[in-house]
Amino acid sequence: MALGTATAPYELRFDAGRICLDLLSTTHPEERLDSVAVLCAWITGSGLVPADTVLAHADAAWPAAFRELRDQIGRLVRGWTAPRARAYDFALARVNDLATPAPPASRAVRDGDGELIRQLDGPPDCAALLAAVARDAVDLLTDPVARAALRQCEGDNCPIVYLDTSRGRRRRWCSSEVCGNRERVARHRRRAALARA
Numbered sequence: 792m793a794l795g796t797a798t799a800p801y802e803l804r805f806d807a808g809r810i811c812l813d814l815l816s817t818t819h820p821e822e823r824l825d826s827v828a829v830l831c832a833w834i835t836g837s838g839l840v841p842a843d844t845v846l847a848h849a850d851a852a853w854p855a856a857f858r859e860l861r862d863q864i865g866r867l868v869r870g871w872t873a874p875r876a877r878a879y880d881f882a883l884a885r886v887n888d889l890a891t892p893a894p895p896a897s898r899a900v901r902d903g904d905g906e907l908i909r910q911l912d913g914p915p916d917c918a919a920l921l922a923a924v925a926r927d928a929v930d931l932l933t934d935p936v937a938r939a940a941l942r943q944c945e946g947d948n949c950p951i952v953y954l955d956t957s958r959g960r961r962r963r964w965c966s967s968e969v970c971g972n973r974e975r976v977a978r979h980r981r982r983a984a985l986a987r988a
Contacts, residue, residue: 814837815865817861864928866879
């Protein structure tokens with residue numbers, strides 16, 4: 792997938808379990824939503840729009856709007872157990888405001904082979920896409936079962952929050968291939984250093 796400034800496939804991740812949590816992942820290990828091209832790749836990769844949706848009308852204001860929503864969702868997701876009145880309430884009001892517009896309207900159409908595919912009714916505007924992500928955050932935060940499955944990655948300095956849907960709720964890392972491997976390598980090195988001492 793050509794992502795403009797993003798060059799490695801792990802730079803945009805979609806493994807947190809919810810679209811709003813995938814948006815939070817765009818800050819690690821550095822800012823990802825730094826261009827319209829990368830944001831459009833994230834919008835498509837997250838499933839907000841069908842893969843063939845043209846987003847040529849996206850402009851430089853879109854990444855800033857998504858980063859602002861991401862910041863507010865982060866305050867809510869990371870602070871729901873002990874909400875601090877002012878910052879939490881402001882974030883909640885902002886996410887609720889952004890959730891108000893109608894999300895992109897989709898319809899089922901036949902493709903060239905006669906199969907039904909999802910297609911948007913027209914080009915989605917930024918407010919509609921933000922609304923879809925904000926509504927996902929509202930759904931997550933108002934669902935006690937989903938909220939109880941929120942986990943912070945145990946990886947060293949990893950800020951990613953994910954939905955733990957594993958059997959027994961024993962998932963420890965945002966990704967076994969990324970943070971899990973780092974932890975296993977670090978553990979091996981510690982054991983090797985102790986054995987040499």
